[in-house]
Amino acid sequence: MVFLTSPAWIRAAKPDKFWRRRRTFRLSAHYFGRARNCYKTAIIRVEKALSYALVGRQQKKKDMVQLWEQRLEAGCAEHGTSLPVLRQGLMRCNVLLNRKTLADLAIWEPRTFKVRGSQLAME
């Protein structure tokens, strides 16, 4: 007997889930416990890790700005001014050095920073 419709009922095979899960396990290889080897636990932790990475990249820029501002405050306090005064003075003098550069100067070129601080406190 020849069955002509039975081939029509065959559906394409789904891809082997091994490979999809392996993409996750490669990221969770250094995790502790079941998160390393069991997919249902691993996928949760890996997705959290990737979300934290994205947020962290954005947060890093804010953290750096805060660090520079903290260092500038310290540098200004050494010379008797404060950061708002320094910034105002720089704006008025049309000097467009940003916080990163100012912080670098405050650390590595203290004489430049001192001169600027005192000058701008005057202005």
Place this chain on the structure above:
Amino acid sequence: MIHICMMSLPRRLATSLLGHVRSHITSATCGTSSAGRSASVLSRCRALSLVPGVSSCPSLVASLRTSAAQFRSASYQDVQPDYEVVAETENKITADVVSQVNRSIADRSTGRLFAVVHINGKQFKVTDGDLVVVQGQWPPSLGQQLRLEKVLLVGSADFTLLGRPVLDRGMAAVEATVIEKSLSHTKTIFRKKKRKNYRRINFCRMPLTTLRINSVRLEKTVDQS
């Protein structure tokens, strides 16, 4: 209260003179150059840190000491100090300092110079031999010799030149070479909204350019007016 003021006057005189000198220098050079691009000289010459240390100019020292003496002897009833005299001494200090700076520039005896340079939206503090990584699309091609022109600040061990906002074009020469054009490591951009069946994953590699700073030099002397 008056006594306290008078006792602290000499130091205040020195610092106020410093302030006046600096502001004088800045305002002096402000008017000369083209709009918005003038250099102000801030000298950290050891001469200025202590007023009697202006060693190259004994008459200057004497005049400063006399004006200091004037301040010290003044009481609140006296007339305000003679600003013309003060301005004159300031002018002398300014001229002296500027000439010292110009001399060291002309002699090439400034030593190692550092500069703050603006590249592709970011500021870098550079000296000779530095490596700078510029992120993002940047036209210069591999092996090109560049001259970085947006120089905000040039400094040496003894003085700094501040641009407002940028130094004049011919003043500072920062030579650089493009040594590498590559891409950053792959960054995974993963967005998830929990319980909403929303999960997106994207990958990104940003172009990077690595520059070697060959030299930082001062070409022109400071304009004095």
